[in-house]
Amino acid sequence: MTETREPVEELLDAEWRADRLALRLNTIRAQRPPQLSHQGVLDQRIAAWSAELVARRAGNLVVVGDVGVGKTWSVWEALDRAVRAGWLGGFKVATSADWQDATAPPVDREQLRAMRVVDFLALDDLGSFRINDWQRECLLSVVDERWQHGLPTAITTNMRKLSEPLGDRLASRLRDGATVIALSGADRRKGR
Numbered sequence: 009m010t011e012t013r014e015p016v017e018e019l020l021d022a023e024w025r026a027d028r029l030a031l032r033l034n035t036i037r038a039q040r041p042p043q044l045s046h047q048g049v050l051d052q053r054i055a056a057w058s059a060e061l062v063a064r065r066a067g068n069l070v071v072v073g074d075v076g077v078g079k080t081w082s083v084w085e086a087l088d089r090a091v092r093a094g095w096l097g098g099f100k101v102a103t104s105a106d107w108q109d110a111t112a113p114p115v116d117r118e119q120l121r122a123m124r125v126v127d128f129l130a131l132d133d134l135g136s137f138r139i140n141d142w143q144r145e146c147l148l149s150v151v152d153e154r155w156q157h158g159l160p161t162a163i164t165t166n167m168r169k170l171s172e173p174l175g176d177r178l179a180s181r182l183r184d185g186a187t188v189i190a191l192s193g194a195d196r197r198k199g200r
């Protein structure tokens with residue numbers, strides 16, 4: 009027997025979803041730092057990746073470029089855009105201080121667990137700082153588990169060759185099936 013849904017149920021579902029999306033958009037905008045909230049145009053390739061996130065088909069995203077070209081801004085903008093398009097996934101944008109804190113002994117197990125399982129994780133400025141073997145192992149456990157479960161991870165970095173700062177095991181999991189976008193241009197912070 010096929011189940012038929014009452015129109016009122018459909019309506020309630022749609023309302024519930026709209027409420028959740030509005031809440032999620034508020035959450036993202038409250039967490040997004042003011043200095044990364046400028047209005048602007050998102051790189052088309054990153055916009056396409058954002059649409060993949062909404063369709064639950066997104067792989068990893070690697071945003072490479074020099075300082076100030078808009079790497080971190082692009083990650084936030086891609087998330088904002090995904091929510092506006094109906095994405096309700098959980099997300100975490102970890103600054104370099106966040107992920108360095110979480111991986112410095114004694115490790116923050118709760119944070120690391122959250123980073124392993126959240127629907128979307130961004131690790132900002134990965135590879136731009138020297139990481140020790142201990143931190144590399146911690147990050148590897150996060151990235152490996154996400155890779156095994158096909159959960160998308162984005163990184164921003166100014167290093168073109170990821171395996172140098174991160175090691176082959178970490179770099180290869182991050183690169184696997186990833187959309188790699190090189191942003192170029194001037195340091196936007198200097199032009200103000």
Ligand SMILES: Nc1ncnc2c1ncn2[C@@H]1O[C@H](COP(=O)(O)OP(=O)(O)O)[C@@H](O)[C@H]1O
Pocket residue numbers: 043044045046047048049050073074075076077078079080081082164196197
């Ligand atoms: N496409 C854009 N349009 C408008 N402002 C932008 C854009 N990309 C970046 N910015 C702004 O430029 C500054 C530098 O961007 P940021 O993402 O911090 O660069 P990066 O992470 O590459 O160092 C930030 O204040 C950000 O809000």
Ligand SMILES: [Mg+2]
Pocket residue numbers: 079080081132133164
């Ligand atoms: Mg940045």
